[in-house]
Amino acid sequence: MTTEKSRARDEVIDALHGVVSEMHDKMMKGNPPTMTLPQRTKKNIGFDEKLGVYKYGKKTSVRDATSLGSARMLLRSLHITEFIEEMIDNEKSSTLREMYYISEGWGHGKFHSQNESNNLAEDLEIVTKCLREDFKLRPEEDGARIIGNVTFEEKNRKGDWMRINSRDDVGDSGYGVPYNVEPEKLKLAEEDIDFVMAIETGGMFDRLVENGFDEEARCALVHLKGQPARSTRRIMKRMNEEWGKPIVVFTDCDPWSFRIFASIAYGAIKTAHISEYLATKEATYLGITADDILSYELPSDDLSKQDLNALDAELSDPRFSDGWWQEQINLMKEIGKKAEQQALAKYGLDFVTDTYLPEKLSSIGIGY
């Protein structure tokens, strides 16, 4: 896995053929075919202190065709390999959902739930060290929207490169991030910003846009749309690596929002095999914090039982092990409150850009 670029066509096909070869070689020796992959259990996922992200450990498991379930998985892997090769040759792509339906024609290899097909796609990523994007598989979810003085070059359907400035060439809804943001599809062309701000809710994104915060603070605004899609995390990682821009994350004060931050900064368990590719270790959490609820006297809601459980889980999550997070989470439990970013509107529509963000940003060393 490289964080530089996705794999070239031939590399992807070679990697997939590697999976097929393992099966073929076993059979030639008269043994049942096998597929070796890392154990995808919680026990085999560790927090890599050096890289600062989640990673799979060294434990592997071997699927062989001696049980019906495993035999089906191997059969499916062969069908998927064929399907992906076809897509690559025909310059097509498919949603994970479409692949699930396409398996209708795979006889005993038919998937019984979307979960099965999603997991197998992830297995193949792990084994081949390729990305889902290399396989031409895409999710249903929408990518982020970006507004700010950054210019991307995107390859369109006809194979032409289009140059799009996310401030001057787009409408109010901004630049829509495509599902594939690898260099073969998207180039980071030009920028005139000091940092990137990721924003949880559409309402707050639109507020910052209307208030011209991107120009005033010289930043690119990224609407995360809740738990950010892979392409959203990846494009932020690229802006951080290629342009050297800090990423700051502005969310609700809520245990689920903290997870959004953690997935941006340290990776998520589900995508542990590509953490170093998606996670931006240098990302900084800006707010809303429990401190903010108190010092800005924000309108807040009581924590639910689920919220409290999630906060407890976070207290023992290595991603939240540093002193600052422990303090904030414990304070939140103490006051029993959570708050939305839009609660800042209590002080009017400009408070967030005139007062809150300048104060918070200067506290982490970003002035403008």
Next chain:
Amino acid sequence: MTTEKSRARDEVIDALHGVVSEMHDKMMKGNPPTMTLPQRTKKNIGFDEKLGVYKYGKKTSVRDATSLGSARMLLRSLHITEFIEEMIDNEKSSTLREMYYISEGWGHGKFHSQNESNNLAEDLEIVTKCLREDFKLRPEEDGARIIGNVTFEEKNRKGDWMRINSRDDVGDSGYGVPYNVEPEKLKLAEEDIDFVMAIETGGMFDRLVENGFDEEARCALVHLKGQPARSTRRIMKRMNEEWGKPIVVFTDCDPWSFRIFASIAYGAIKTAHISEYLATKEATYLGITADDILSYELPSDDLSKQDLNALDAELSDPRFSDGWWQEQINLMKEIGKKAEQQALAKYGLDFVTDTYLPEKLSSIGIGY
């Protein structure tokens, strides 16, 4: 209410002042202030056979300040009026959520739930015959994405008109429809299409885009994102009225998808006061149908109890009273199945554009 254009600044403020005047005049006569509005109960919503849309009836109710609840509503109406005037003067807008939080400063007028503030915004639309967009209030939800050879002119933050062709000037994610699609903000500039196709799921939208269906069939593709936002329904209505293009709706075969179609074609109960402004009576349902499940042997799921209840409710809904719908809904109940549009992938990624859509479109008289 005109379907031509939204109200000019002064008209909006005059209309809001009308609400205030009613209160003022009563008080000058020594009576408690009042606000008169149509009864927003199901009983006072009728299906207007002539217009083919849902409409409020003639029953009105009067809120007066003789009970604490009504007095609070009148107080809130005054605060909102002031807030909207300020936004209009400062060229600002706000989300409904922000208005809810802003009411923190309104003393006894503070909203206790977002539902209260949303409903009052709708009340004011009804009483003033203005639109939420005129009030500079916007929803959290995202608007649609459009791909196809249609050109819009959108007024950006700086007041400049930008010309955006939804095929040539956008990336793969298409043109993002802003929340306000009234002529003061968005102009329908140019088109070279024969019809507009509204699509329920992102997966299918991306499929049609990848397969170049917009060019092959000379249409604009609109991704509805589930239950379509007001701006999505409105921009389709405008493409239908101003450009004379038929609207065809391509969704899952599912009772909730039928409601998506009905809200596009006949309006929704929640927006009955602006049905003639949002609903495109000429919209045609294309599929997926129960017929399709059988004739194309599509992968399907069993109907749940909730599905069956929803289908029964639709059988007695005037929007589904015609023979074709009754037949399709009864057939669906009979076979006990529903299906997703992506189920067409059973026959490969091109089946939908090579076979299904050409067959279905020609059955409703659209050939290409």
